[in-house]
Amino acid sequence: MTIGARVATVILAAGQGTRMKSTLAKVLHPVGGQPMIMRTVETAHQLDSTLPVVVIGHEADAVRVVVGDRAQYVTQAPLLGTGHAVMQAADLLRGQSDQVVVCYADMPLLTPQTLRKLIDVQRANMGPFTLLTLIANDPRGFGRIVRQGGAVTAIVEERECTPEQLAIRELNVGVYVFRADWLWEHLPKITPKSKGEYYLTDLVEIATAEAQIVQGIAVEDTDEVIGVNTRVHLSDAEAALRRRITRRWMLDGVTISDPASTYIDERATIGQDTVILPNTHIQGASVIGAQCQIGPNTVVYESKIGDRCVVYSSVVEQATLEDEVDIGPFAHLRSGAYLESHVHMGNFGEVKNSRLGAGTRMGHFSYIGDAEVGADVNIGAGTVTVNFDGKRKHKTLIGAHAFVGSGSMLIAPLTISANAHTAAGSVVTHDVPENHIAVGVPARMRPWTPKPDDSVDSS
Numbered sequence: 001m002t003i004g005a006r007v008a009t010v011i012l013a014a015g016q017g018t019r020m021k022s023t024l025a026k027v028l029h030p031v032g033g034q035p036m037i038m039r040t041v042e043t044a045h046q047l048d049s050t051l052p053v054v055v056i057g058h059e060a061d062a063v064r065v066v067v068g069d070r071a072q073y074v075t076q077a078p079l080l081g082t083g084h085a086v087m088q089a090a091d092l093l094r095g096q097s098d099q100v101v102v103c104y105a106d107m108p109l110l111t112p113q114t115l116r117k118l119i120d121v122q123r124a125n126m127g128p129f130t131l132l133t134l135i136a137n138d139p140r141g142f143g144r145i146v147r148q149g150g151a152v153t154a155i156v157e158e159r160e161c162t163p164e165q166l167a168i169r170e171l172n173v174g175v176y177v178f179r180a181d182w183l184w185e186h187l188p189k190i191t192p193k194s195k196g197e198y199y200l201t202d203l204v205e206i207a208t209a210e211a212q213i214v215q216g217i218a219v220e221d222t223d224e225v226i227g228v229n230t231r232v233h234l235s236d237a238e239a240a241l242r243r244r245i246t247r248r249w250m251l252d253g254v255t256i257s258d259p260a261s262t263y264i265d266e267r268a269t270i271g272q273d274t275v276i277l278p279n280t281h282i283q284g285a286s287v288i289g290a291q292c293q294i295g296p297n298t299v300v301y302e303s304k305i306g307d308r309c310v311v312y313s314s315v316v317e318q319a320t321l322e323d324e325v326d327i328g329p330f331a332h333l334r335s336g337a338y339l340e341s342h343v344h345m346g347n348f349g350e351v352k353n354s355r356l357g358a359g360t361r362m363g364h365f366s367y368i369g370d371a372e373v374g375a376d377v378n379i380g381a382g383t384v385t386v387n388f389d390g391k392r393k394h395k396t397l398i399g400a401h402a403f404v405g406s407g408s409m410l411i412a413p414l415t416i417s418a419n420a421h422t423a424a425g426s427v428v429t430h431d432v433p434e435n436h437i438a439v440g441v442p443a444r445m446r447p448w449t450p451k452p453d454d455s456v457d458s459s
Contacts, residue, residue: 007119008097008180009044010089013037013105014057014076019230025059027105028066029234032241033265033283036228037063039108041070046112047101047119053092054105055085081197082174083190086183094184099123102176102200106228108237109244110175114224118177118217127151127213128182129203132175134225135218142171143201145216152214155201170218172201173225241266249276271307289323303333306341319351322358346381354385357400369393374400374418382407385414399434408438421448 017026027037037054044052054071056063057079064073074088086102093100099122101115114132122130131152133145139158144165146154155172156165189206190198207214219225223240226233245266246259253272256262263281264270270282271290280295288294289307301317309321312328319333327333327345336353339345343356346364354371356362363381370387372395373379383404385396396410399418409427410416421437422428428443437448 006098007048007101008050008093008099009047009052009101009103010086010093011037011040011044011052011054011071011103011105012082012085013040013063014055014060014079014085015106016058016079017106017229020234021231025062026228028059028062029228031108031228031234031237032245035066036108036237037067037105038070040103040105040110041067043110043112043115044101044103045070047115050097053089055088057085080192082200083187083198083202086200087187087198090184090187093180097180100178100180100183102174102178104174104227107173107175107225108228109224109226109240111221111224114219114221115175115177118175121215121217122177122179125213125215127215128186128207129176129178130215130217131177131204132173132225133216133218134171134173134222135169136171136222137169139166139171140227142173144168145170145172147216151208152204152216153208155204157201170216173219173227174200175225176200298328340375363406368396370412371396371398373398374402376401378403380404380406380408380424383410384408385410385412387412 013027015026020026028035031039041052051072054067054073055076056073057076060075074092076085076088099119103110118130118132141158143155143157144161145152145168146156186203186206190202192198204214226237226240228234228237242263245264246256246262249264249270250256254270255275258278261278262276265283267285268282270288273290274288274292277295279297281299283300284302286300286303288305291307292305292309294300294311297313298311299315303316303319305321306323308324310326314328314331316333318335319337321339322341324341325339325343328347330348331345332350334352337351338355340356340358342359345362348365349362350367352369354368356373357375357377359376360373362368362379365381366379366383367385369385370393371385377398386409387393387396394412396412397415399416401419402416403421405422405424405426407425408422411429414428415431417432417434419434420432422432423437423439426438426443427441428438432438432445435447435449436445438445
């Protein structure tokens with residue numbers, strides 16, 4: 001269904017969230033790496049092109065900074081309940097829509113599909129509004145839904161329930177779709193409770209007294225209505241989101257051996273027949289190709305990995321791997337690392353802001369920084385590009401088919417030409433011409449064309 005421009009969304013985000021016991025506003029706590037309120041705002045954007053209205057109060061300025069121009073704002077002060085919160089949006093939205101969706105900013109897993117279904121039900125409802133309910137054995141403090149003849153006739157808060165009402169398993173989760181004209185006309189009819197608060201749930205009894213039908217539909221996936229009020233709830237939401245993401249990828253042809261210990265960002269993309277092993281974190285908008293093995297104990301952050309790659313117990317951040325690259329264990333690709341196809345990178349190696357050409361082999365305990373390395377180069381164990389002089393970074397260039405002996409110190413700026421060599425343990429301070437070898441500390445240049453059985457490291 002395509003929703004037209006006659007639907008408005010009000011997001012309630014003014015509460016103090018005292019049970020979080022945090023200096024950070026509750027709705028700014030992240031779920032899946034994104035502030036809860038941003039998840040709700042983005043869900044609202046998928047319903048309609050009209051900017052949602054966020055009702056702010058506690059830490060209002062901080063919420064504005066995070067949400068920015070993705071919403072319009074009204075302020076609730078003082079905080080006098082949910083009915084009072086929605087009243088703050090009346091002047092802004094009156095006459096602007098046919099329907100009004102009301103939801104909470106601390107319910108980060110609610111999906112556009114569920115809200116669309118609720119909107120469709122209300123469009124067919126002759127009554128003034130439709131609400132979302134939850135069927136559950138654990139009431140979690142939610143109000144009970146009282147029905148008569150199928151219609152919702154009351155919402156009773158848990159502390160006010162009779163023993164019979166406490167046994168009701170259908171719960172109110174606080175998500176509504178109203179007929180707009182009815183909502184703005186009837187909000188002022190809500191009377192304050194003993195503490196001066198106005199509850200949106202009172203609209204059920206107001207509608208019933210007018211012989212109006214209030215519909216209620218149960219949510220299909222109970223994870224969608226996890227409301228976050230404590231750090232325990234925050235953990236519950238994280239786990240539910242993780243289940244949702246890993247299930248989607250497994251159904252799409254990705255093997256995840258232990259979903260409970262696998263963390264995949266919603267923005268990530270993974271190819272078919274890739275295997276994700278335990279304790280792997282795929283973060284940001286990372287792209288992983290087909291038939292890869294990622295993990296165990298691996299972090300991939302905002303990176304692109306081609307097909308048939310192996311990343312074993314390593315960290316890859318803002319880097320690119322072409323096809324059939326294998327790295328690790330304990331390798332670290334830092335920002336700007338680019339490994340062309342068939343590159344091998346051994347354990348405890350590190351590459352930063354450098355490109356390694358196709359087929360290059362980089363030994364363990366090596367560091368390559370600010371370098372351009374050609375194809376089919378051998379970089380021996382313990383090689384270091386010494387790229388920083390205390391003030392500036394300098395570039396190292398290594399040509400195709402070069403051989404860098406183990407333990408070489410390459411003092412940039414430096415060029416090692418194609419087919420050039422460095423002997424093991426050399427400290428190379430001057431450019432190495434083609435078909436020469438650098439030997440010693442500091443290294444001296446010698447012409448050398450190796451025979452097939454020559455050993456560079458024994459020169």
